[in-house]
Amino acid sequence: MVPTPLVAASHQRPLVSGDRVFSVIAYGAAALIMLIAVIFIIALFIPALPAITKFGLGFFTSRTWDPVRNQFGALTAIYGTLVTSAIALLIAFPIGLGAALFLAEDARLSLVRGPLSFLIELLAGIPSVVIGLWAFFILTPLMRDKVDPFLQHTVGFLALFKGTPTGYGFLTAGLVLAIMVLPIMIALSRDVIRAVPRELREASLALGATNAETIWSVILPYARVGITGAVLLSLGRALGETIAVTMVIGNTMQISASLFASGYTLPSVIANEFTEATGNVYLGSLFYLGVVLVLITIVVNVLARLLIWRFSGSARASA
Amino acid sequence: MAVNGRMTAWTTMQTEVAPPPVPEPNIEIKLDARKVNFFYGDFQALHDASLSVQARKITALIGPSGCGKTTFLRMFNRMYDLVPGTRATGEVLIDGHNVLSPETDVINLRRQVGMLFQRANPFPKSIFDNVAYGPHMLGWSKQRINEVVEESLKDTGLWNEVKDRLRRSALNLSGGQQQRLCLARALAVKPEVVLMDEPASALDPIATLRIEELMQELKERYTIVIVTHNMQQAARASDFTAFMLMNQKRAGEVIEFGPTDDIFNRPKDSRTEDYITGRFG
Numbered sequence: 034m035v036p037t038p039l040v041a042a043s044h045q046r047p048l049v050s051g052d053r054v055f056s057v058i059a060y061g062a063a064a065l066i067m068l069i070a071v072i073f074i075i076a077l078f079i080p081a082l083p084a085i086t087k088f089g090l091g092f093f094t095s096r097t098w099d100p101v102r103n104q105f106g107a108l109t110a111i112y113g114t115l116v117t118s119a120i121a122l123l124i125a126f127p128i129g130l131g132a133a134l135f136l137a138e139d140a141r142l143s144l145v146r147g148p149l150s151f152l153i154e155l156l157a158g159i160p161s162v163v164i165g166l167w168a169f170f171i172l173t174p175l176m177r178d179k180v181d182p183f184l185q186h187t188v189g190f191l192a193l194f195k196g197t198p199t200g201y202g203f204l205t206a207g208l209v210l211a212i213m214v215l216p217i218m219i220a221l222s223r224d225v226i227r228a229v230p231r232e233l234r235e236a237s238l239a240l241g242a243t244n245a246e247t248i249w250s251v252i253l254p255y256a257r258v259g260i261t262g263a264v265l266l267s268l269g270r271a272l273g274e275t276i277a278v279t280m281v282i283g284n285t286m287q288i289s290a291s292l293f294a295s296g297y298t299l300p301s302v303i304a305n306e307f308t309e310a311t312g313n314v315y316l317g318s319l320f321y322l323g324v325v326l327v328l329i330t331i332v333v334n335v336l337a338r339l340l341i342w343r344f345s346g347s348a349r350a351s352a
Numbered sequence: 353m354a355v356n357g358r359m360t361a362w363t364t365m366q367t368e369v370a371p372p373p374v375p376e377p378n379i380e381i382k383l384d385a386r387k388v389n390f391f392y393g394d395f396q397a398l399h400d401a402s403l404s405v406q407a408r409k410i411t412a413l414i415g416p417s418g419c420g421k422t423t424f425l426r427m428f429n430r431m432y433d434l435v436p437g438t439r440a441t442g443e444v445l446i447d448g449h450n451v452l453s454p455e456t457d458v459i460n461l462r463r464q465v466g467m468l469f470q471r472a473n474p475f476p477k478s479i480f481d482n483v484a485y486g487p488h489m490l491g492w493s494k495q496r497i498n499e500v501v502e503e504s505l506k507d508t509g510l511w512n513e514v515k516d517r518l519r520r521s522a523l524n525l526s527g528g529q530q531q532r533l534c535l536a537r538a539l540a541v542k543p544e545v546v547l548m549d550e551p552a553s554a555l556d557p558i559a560t561l562r563i564e565e566l567m568q569e570l571k572e573r574y575t576i577v578i579v580t581h582n583m584q585q586a587a588r589a590s591d592f593t594a595f596m597l598m599n600q601k602r603a604g605e606v607i608e609f610g611p612t613d614d615i616f617n618r619p620k621d622s623r624t625e626d627y628i629t630g631r632f633g
Contacts, residue, residue: 232473241463
């Protein structure tokens with residue numbers, strides 16, 4: 034009969050090597066992710082090379098987008114991307130912050146809070162093509178017939194609101210983006226506001242401050258860094274959003290001061306033209322746009338994450 | 353501030369056993385809690401708690417953890433409003449007005465009844481802005497705010513320590529200094545009553561003594577109610593002491609209330625004696 038210790042040992046050995054196999058698989062999976070990221074960047078760069086070598090940094094300042102003469106520049110698309118994202122943030126920031134404060138601060142509404150948080154997550158989960166479809170058939174006519182004429186009537190003296198409203202263009206695209214970034218803005222700001230130490234809130238209220246004074250003088254200053262992170266993360270989403278914007282921006286290569294005018298964004302140029310891009314330079318220019326977009330969103334997202342980490346770190350430290 | 357009508361003395365709890373108290377001529381009751389019950393949802397946290405706090409004296413609430421002392425204290429400035437699902441019955445009279453009534457202007461009440469918390473909680477602002485926070489909300493003039501900041505910091509013995517760095521962050525101060533800053537911040541809005549919720553529990557012995565000294569100085573002008581589970585602190589620093597305990601249903605009750613000297617040396621209730629002598633709690 035085999036002594037017991039030996040039996041135990043023979044049981045252990047396959048377990049140990051099983052551990053090893055598992056850890057190799059786990060490390061391998063982790064390494065694969067990094068490898069994919071690196072390969073992705075390289076694979077984006079190589080096809081972009083013909084355009085990078087031909088246009089260099091001049092690509093960023095050129096408004097030309099002329100497939101016939103093989104001359105390309107990104108300025109128009111960058112402009113459209115920045116303008117629509119800016120509109121989105123301008124609309125989404127006050128609404129998102131208000132909703133976040135409501136969800137985080139109002140203790141009386143504990144019954145509403147659950148369903149409301151769920152609805153917000155639901156909104157975040159709607160595929161953007163569905164939002165685009167809705168925007169194309171419902172929002173666009175509404176903008177053309179009601180909102181745009183109203184703006185023209187009231188603040189039409191501004192260059193921003195001149196021209197004939199068609200319903201397509203920067204304003205509508207910005208509005209659609211605002212709807213799409215709202216869930217991120219609300220959820221992140223809410224978490225950030227909740228992380229403000231309760232002691233500070235109580236200190237303010239115990240001094241006879243109203244809720245509004247407490248929010249304004251204690252909570253928002255404290256949460257400022259984290260809220261900035263939430264805004265930046267929303268910006269990252271807005272910059273990269275493609276399909277819903279493509280459906281309502283009008284897809285015209287032009288820079289116009291009027292928000293009623295049609296335009297283009299970096300992602301929508303790529304989405305619209307990749308099938309018809311003939312020749313290395315044209316296709317390369319699309320990839321060059323992709324490189325620009327990736328770089329912008331990486332910077333914005335990393336910055337946002339850093340701010341949010343820094344905030345939750347400091348909130349935890351003083352909580 | 354005539355209080356003729358409610359000159360009930362401070363040994364109200366055990367009226368059926370205790371002999372009727374002899375009214376003293378110059379007693380001014382600043383805060384009078386009468387048969388207060390408090391509920392978190394279905395859970396009753398306080399049962400028929402009564403307490404008559406004399407003006408310009410220090411009243412200590414002692415008792416084991418969970419006996420409801422902090423809950424009781426937080427009723428006096430309605431801080432329990434922040435917790436949803438809470439409910440209070442009974443009366444807490446301050447200058448004859450029932451604090452618990454729904455018509456109470458909570459904002460005004462809290463300006464009248466200041467609070468110092470268990471952990472120093474200065475705002476992440478400058479030393480000056482911390483103290484000026486309340487006065488600023490009240491819309492006082494710049495000059496008046498400057499005066500009141502200096503005054504409050506002097507009252508808490510901080511002025512000489514911080515006068516050269518008023519614009520620096522309050523978070524750089526030591527723990528004891530931070531707690532005194534919070535006291536200065538509370539005093540700046542000129543309250544009449546100051547509630548202290550274990551104000552020294554996070555401080556070292558020297559900082560603790562400093563707070564206790566301050567309480568003695570401040571009681572000339574303020575009425576102080578302090579929650580503490582440090583019995584020595586209550587014995588050293590208070591004029592009156594209320595001993596609280598949970599009943600069978602885990603609701604806090606005031607077991608005995610009287611001059612601190614009596615509570616610690618001649619307790620009437622055996623449970624008080626057990627607690628004081630360290631037999632439980």
